[in-house]
Amino acid sequence: MIGASLSDAQMQSAPLTDPTGATAPSLIEAHGLVKVFGGLRAVDNMSIAVRKGEMVGLIGPNGAGKTTLFNLLAGSLAPTHGTITLGGTDVTRHGPDRRIRHGVGRTFQIPRPFAQMTVLENVLAGGQNQTGERMWANLLRPARVAREERALVAKARALLDFVTLSALENQPARTLSGGQRKLLELARILMADPQAILLDEPAAGVNPSLLELIIGRILDLNRAGTSILLIEHNMDAVARLCSRVVVMAAGRHLAAGSPAEITRDPAVVDAYLGGAPA
Ligand SMILES: Nc1ncnc2c1ncn2[C@@H]1O[C@H](COP(=O)(O)OP(=O)(O)O)[C@@H](O)[C@H]1O
Ligand SMILES: [Mg+2]
Numbered sequence: 001m002i003g004a005s006l007s008d009a010q011m012q013s014a015p016l017t018d019p020t021g022a023t024a025p026s027l028i029e030a031h032g033l034v035k036v037f038g039g040l041r042a043v044d045n046m047s048i049a050v051r052k053g054e055m056v057g058l059i060g061p062n063g064a065g066k067t068t069l070f071n072l073l074a075g076s077l078a079p080t081h082g083t084i085t086l087g088g089t090d091v092t093r094h095g096p097d098r099r100i101r102h103g104v105g106r107t108f109q110i111p112r113p114f115a116q117m118t119v120l121e122n123v124l125a126g127g128q129n130q131t132g133e134r135m136w137a138n139l140l141r142p143a144r145v146a147r148e149e150r151a152l153v154a155k156a157r158a159l160l161d162f163v164t165l166s167a168l169e170n171q172p173a174r175t176l177s178g179g180q181r182k183l184l185e186l187a188r189i190l191m192a193d194p195q196a197i198l199l200d201e202p203a204a205g206v207n208p209s210l211l212e213l214i215i216g217r218i219l220d221l222n223r224a225g226t227s228i229l230l231i232e233h234n235m236d237a238v239a240r241l242c243s244r245v246v247v248m249a250a251g252r253h254l255a256a257g258s259p260a261e262i263t264r265d266p267a268v269v270d271a272y273l274g275g276a277p278a
């Protein structure tokens with residue numbers, strides 16, 4: 001399926017065939033998504049599917065509707081029209097917390113850590129769903145709760161090690177650089193063991209050495225089986241990470257294909273030249 005665009009009909013006939021001929025079910029599937037803000041159709045009839053283990057790039061000029069599409073997929077915004085299924089379950093009306101329980105985590109274009117909390121506490125906050133509903137357990141089984149809490153701290157520390165922020169675990173998050181905040185967000189969402197992650201411009205504003213680290217960690221996660229949908233303006237990073245790229249312009253699906261096909265598609269080149277500079 002690499003290099004071909006996914007029609008709505010193809011996405012409905014899941015499971016889809018991957019390039020090796022094996023079938024991989026769609027983890028994330030959205031059909032006919034529309035989001036209207038006042039008079040603006042920020043997302044206008046978008047359909048997209050991400051299969052298990054796949055890494056898909058989502059590109060398009062500024063204002064194309066990419067972040068709004070993420071907000072719809074992650075449940076931060078309700079669509080005006082359309083449906084979203086995660087792992088085969090219709091989650092169109094579910095909020096972000098229930099989507100996290102269905103295995104989908106997301107990062108923000110501009111990370112918003114809890115500024116006063118430490119780096120470690122921020123990562124622990126990503127496991128909140130596991131520690132919720134704790135009140136009665138605390139009263140009834142304090143030893144077990146303490147054991148579980150120690151396990152969560154150990155997991156948070158292992159994730160900080162994965163994103164190379166261990167040395168900063170006791171620093172307030174506000175002291176981190178932009179690139180370090182992106183790494184912190186990654187560690188935070190991994191606390192919930194997501195099967196799929198939505199990454200909104202993980203490379204934007206990141207210095208070159210941290211950029212290599214972030215790309216490496218994204219590849220590690222994908223190789224370990226995590227499905228990834230990635231918004232990114234850095235085409236070099238997209239080409240290294242993604243076998244399939246979907247292009248949006250003015251809220252709509254414009255093109256899809258391999259990074260090489262996309263970069264030589266005249267409609268894509270036009271959309272970038274006609275729109276705001278990326
Ligand atoms: N909450 C909102 N209210 C009104 N307009 C919005 C809102 N969020 C995004 N928009 C508008 O929707 C369009 C798409 O924005 P966005 O999804 O952020 O694009 P991208 O991420 O591709 O740059 C833009 O014109 C933007 O101004
Ligand atoms: Mg955006």
